[in-house]
Amino acid sequence: MKNNNHNNYSMISHFKFFNAPLHLINLLSIILFFGFGLCFGIILSFHLKNVSFNLQFTQFSLSTTTATATTTTTTTTSDVITPPQSTTPPPTNAGLTSYLNPPELMHDMNDEELLWRASMVPKVRDYPYNRIPKVAFMFLTRGPVVLSPLWDRFFKGNEGLYNVYVHMSNSSSNATEPEDSVFHGRRIPSKDVEWGKVNMIEAERRLLANALLDFSNQQFVLLSDACIPLFNFSTVYSYLTNSNHNFVESYDLEGPVGRGRYSPKMAPTVVIDDWRKGSQWFEMDRDLATEVISDTKYFSVFHDFCDGQCYADEHYLPTLVTKIFPDTNANRTLTFVDWAKGGPHPTRYTRNDVTEEFLEKLRSDTRCEYNGKQNQICHLFARKFTSHALDRLLRIAPRLMQFNDL
Numbered sequence: 001m002k003n004n005n006h007n008n009y010s011m012i013s014h015f016k017f018f019n020a021p022l023h024l025i026n027l028l029s030i031i032l033f034f035g036f037g038l039c040f041g042i043i044l045s046f047h048l049k050n051v052s053f054n055l056q057f058t059q060f061s062l063s064t065t066t067a068t069a070t071t072t073t074t075t076t077t078s079d080v081i082t083p084p085q086s087t088t089p090p091p092t093n094a095g096l097t098s099y100l101n102p103p104e105l106m107h108d109m110n111d112e113e114l115l116w117r118a119s120m121v122p123k124v125r126d127y128p129y130n131r132i133p134k135v136a137f138m139f140l141t142r143g144p145v146v147l148s149p150l151w152d153r154f155f156k157g158n159e160g161l162y163n164v165y166v167h168m169s170n171s172s173s174n175a176t177e178p179e180d181s182v183f184h185g186r187r188i189p190s191k192d193v194e195w196g197k198v199n200m201i202e203a204e205r206r207l208l209a210n211a212l213l214d215f216s217n218q219q220f221v222l223l224s225d226a227c228i229p230l231f232n233f234s235t236v237y238s239y240l241t242n243s244n245h246n247f248v249e250s251y252d253l254e255g256p257v258g259r260g261r262y263s264p265k266m267a268p269t270v271v272i273d274d275w276r277k278g279s280q281w282f283e284m285d286r287d288l289a290t291e292v293i294s295d296t297k298y299f300s301v302f303h304d305f306c307d308g309q310c311y312a313d314e315h316y317l318p319t320l321v322t323k324i325f326p327d328t329n330a331n332r333t334l335t336f337v338d339w340a341k342g343g344p345h346p347t348r349y350t351r352n353d354v355t356e357e358f359l360e361k362l363r364s365d366t367r368c369e370y371n372g373k374q375n376q377i378c379h380l381f382a383r384k385f386t387s388h389a390l391d392r393l394l395r396i397a398p399r400l401m402q403f404n405d406l
């Protein structure tokens with residue numbers, strides 16, 4: 001037995017020995033074949049990925065270019081509706097699509113050309129396509145929007161329902177926003193702005209006009225780089241698009257900082273009883289926005305007789321809107337600001353001011369009227385927040401305000 005076993009063993013080993021080269025060749029060819037297959041597979045899958053990525057990309061750009069053309073108007077009188085969701089657009093009429101496409105943001109029109117083009121209104125009021133009304137968020141800033149990471153979180157997941165515009169008065173500032181920011185490439189041709197000067201209202205009209213070039217914009221919100229949202233996007237969107245009113249603060253104020261800033265040279269276009277004051281941060285619809293940028297009558301009076309210590313930005317719109325569109329105005333602002341400490345500048349909030357309680361307090365002010373109903377949300381935005389408040393805001397706000405991106 002033992003011997004047999006031994007013989008068997010040696011036979012096997014002999015057999016193995018003689019077959020070794022054959023095995024090696026087999027093994028090598030298998031490895032080669034497998035390796036080749038693997039390479040082929042990798043290359044193929046890479047190509048496929050590229051193809052599908054390109055496909056997605058072209059689909060995406062197609063849907064963005066046609067989004068303006070294929071949208072739905074939802075005019076409901078109910079207070080709270082959820083914003084309509086963009087869907088994949090059906091094929092559209094190329095002639096209309098090209099007409100509806102706004103020009104490049106950094107166009108070469110001067111202000112006169114821009115205002116003229118933006119003032120055009122279709123005489124047929126019904127849109128011949130499904131139009132989803134968008135909100136134009138217009139930022140009037142000196143430099144970059146320092147709180148942009150907070151706004152990025154606010155906008156995330158609501159694409160197709162808003163457009164962002166930035167008027168950056170410091171033309172020497174080259175700051176570019178990161179590519180994944182909603183502020184990236186959203187600068188409009190801007191000019192210098194000085195506090196209280198007429199060029200401030202020129203900048204506001206420039207922002208409005210640029211935003212009006214996009215037919216999809218229905219609501220227009222003016223914000224500064226010190227503004228924050230107080231509610232999530234869907235609340236802000238439905239509050240603005242379902243409102244029966246514009247929100248341009250406008251009141252009559254006795255004394256040096258009210259009627260005292262009026263110049264009798266403005267008569268008879270603007271008499272003292274027309275003179276109004278209000279916050280420059282407004283929310284208005286497309287009809288009023290078109291009236292504002294088309295106004296030459298009142299603007300020229302303010303241009304000639306309200307520069308410097310007159311603070312045109314606090315009087316032009318409040319006076320104009322009360323003159324030409326009084327019934328549509330709520331006469332209040334949606335942007336909270338605290339003047340309680342007195343002086344020429346409102347309270348600035350920095351890092352330690354930002355707590356959950358503080359933000360909740362701003363959100364819970366409901367002493368206001370909305371579409372004829374009492375005790376509704378008063379403010380959608382608040383200022384003035386410094387860049388030092390950003391960290392805390394990013395930590396607290398998205399959860400507290402139930403941003404979409406959570």
Ligand SMILES: *[C@@H]1O[C@H](CO)[C@@H](O)[C@H](O)[C@H]1NC(C)=O
Nearest residue numbers: 142143170171172173174175
């Ligand atoms: C404008 O921007 C430049 C470059 O960022 C900066 O040095 C300058 O201080 C800014 N000017 C104002 C008035 O903010």
Ligand SMILES: *[C@@H]1O[C@H](CO)[C@@H](O)[C@H](O)[C@H]1NC(C)=O
Nearest residue numbers: 143170171172173174175176
């Ligand atoms: C802005 O960019 C221009 C050209 O790209 C450059 O010449 C200029 O120095 C830059 N300004 C600042 C303040 O960085």
Ligand SMILES: *[C@@H]1O[C@H](CO)[C@@H](O)[C@H](O)[C@H]1NC(C)=O
Nearest residue numbers: 245322326327328329330331
């Ligand atoms: C706002 O003020 C104008 C002019 O005084 C007035 O006609 C209008 O009714 C006011 N709006 C509201 C909502 O009270």
Ligand SMILES: *[C@@H]1O[C@H](CO)[C@@H](O)[C@H](O)[C@H]1NC(C)=O
Nearest residue numbers: 231232234235401402403404
């Ligand atoms: C937005 O906030 C409101 C409460 O203010 C909440 O009811 C709603 O669900 C939030 N929307 C989203 C999309 O999270």
